[in-house]
Amino acid sequence: MSIALPYPAPLPPSLAFRLPAPVGLTGYRPHPQAEEIEERSDAWAREHLAGLYPSGAALEEFLLRRAAVWPCMSYPSADCEALLLFCQWNQYWFMLDDRSAYDDISTDAQRARRTYGAIRALLRGRGPQAQLPPLLEPLAGLWERMGAGMPTGLRERFTASTEDLLDGFEAEAALRANPDNGVDTLVEARRKASGVWMCTTFAEWGLGIDLSDEFAQPALADAARLAGEQMIYHNEILSFRKEYFSGDTMNLVAAWAGPDLKDLQEAVDRAHTAATHAEVAFVALRERILATPLGRRPGVAAYLAELGHLMAGCLRYEYLVPRYHGLGHIWNGNMSGTVVLTPDRTLFAG
Structure with missing residues (x-):
């Protein structure tokens, strides 16, 4: 099964599906200084990302989509300064994600490899650090x-984990150029391009711990994997409107729904079931780990608790933000029921 590229034209004026309620087994707790940290991160973006946008208005539109808020909603116990840095880091990567989806880099596999190769070299300390191109200066x-x-x-x-994200961006560029590679290839690309493995790793740094030795034990790695999968599959549902109406085919719900979207409800249900299974399995595994010597090692219980808040915070963010649901979107609090998608807005009708 190949990926439909581009979507059939003309696009329908609206789409709708029924969204089951999230299982909600992990608790939502925003960071106590969330508002201040988001404001400070936006101030950084105005200073350091302005040169990457064609105008001040374009940058302000990007900021209205609130890329900095989700870490503030997801890491309640993180050190404030570490969280601020991760908010800024997240803004940079959302900017790059937009370029990877909509600029000429999105379908130019060779240019994508050059761009992402330069970023890999920067992360690994290879190559000249003087006179970096403007795209890399904020990241450096x-x-x-x-x-x-x-x-x-x-x-x-x-x-x-950051290199994994770049691998995903590069794989998506290749898929846009050659959609016949199929849905299985897209699944793997989306697992990487989602960036969730950066997020589960940041949870340690935010807490001021390093569990590298503990991650040698498969159980802890499995817990992080399940947390990441829950986030991936919920995101595929809640980001679908943005990607569909902007013409970006790198979305599992779109791929599973088929070229004419006749299986849209089935695709939503499939993604939601995968997210639910991951969350249920995560909670069960967390309890098992906490009952073992691994769970009693310093930092493990706090890390597992923070992963649970990360899952809940990331989901809440995906309902909340204009990035996915259109500028001017104000979420009404509904998390299930009928969802209506238009080119401008998502309506959680309930």
């Missing part, structure tokens, strides 16, 4: 500050 400053504060093992795993 962030990485210098972030990397300096990470223990060696954690820094290596965070770097690897």
Whole structure:
């Protein structure tokens, strides 16, 4: 099964599906200084990302989509300064995600490889650091500050998770150029391009711990994997409107629904079931780990608790933000029921 590229024209004026309620087994807790940290991160973006947008108005539109808020909603116990850095890091990567989906890099596999190769070299400290291209300058400053504060093992795993994200971006560029590679290839690309493995790794740094030794035990790695899968599959549903009406085919719900979207409800149900299974399995595994010597090692219980809040916070963010549901979107609190999608807005009708 190949991926439909582009979507059939003309696009329908609206789409609708029924969204089951999330299972909600992990607790939502925003960071107590969320508002202040988001404001400080936006101030950084105005200073350091302005040159990457064609106008001040374009940058302000990007900020209205609130890329900085989800870490504030997802890491309640994180150190404030570490969380601020991760909010800034997240804004940079959302900017790059937009470029990877909509600029000429999105279908130019060779240009994508060059761009992402330069970023990999920066992360690994290879190549000239003077006179970086404008796209890499903000990242270099962030990485210098972030990397300096990470223990060696954690820094290596965070770097690897960031490289995984780049692998996903590159795989998506290749798929846009050759959609006949099929849905199985898209699943793997989306697992990487989602960036969730950076997010599960940041939870350690935010808490001021390094569980590199503990991650040698498969159970802890499995817990992080399940948390990541829950986030991936919920995101495929709640980001579908943005991607569909903007013409971006890199979405599992779109792929599973088929070229004419006749299986849209089935695709939503499939993604929701996968997210639910991952969350249920995560909670069960967390309880098992906590009852073992691994669970009693310093930092493990706090990390597993933070992963649960990350899952809940990321989901809440995906209902809340204009990034996915259109500028001017104000979420009404409904998390299930009929969802109506238009080119401008999502309506959670309930």
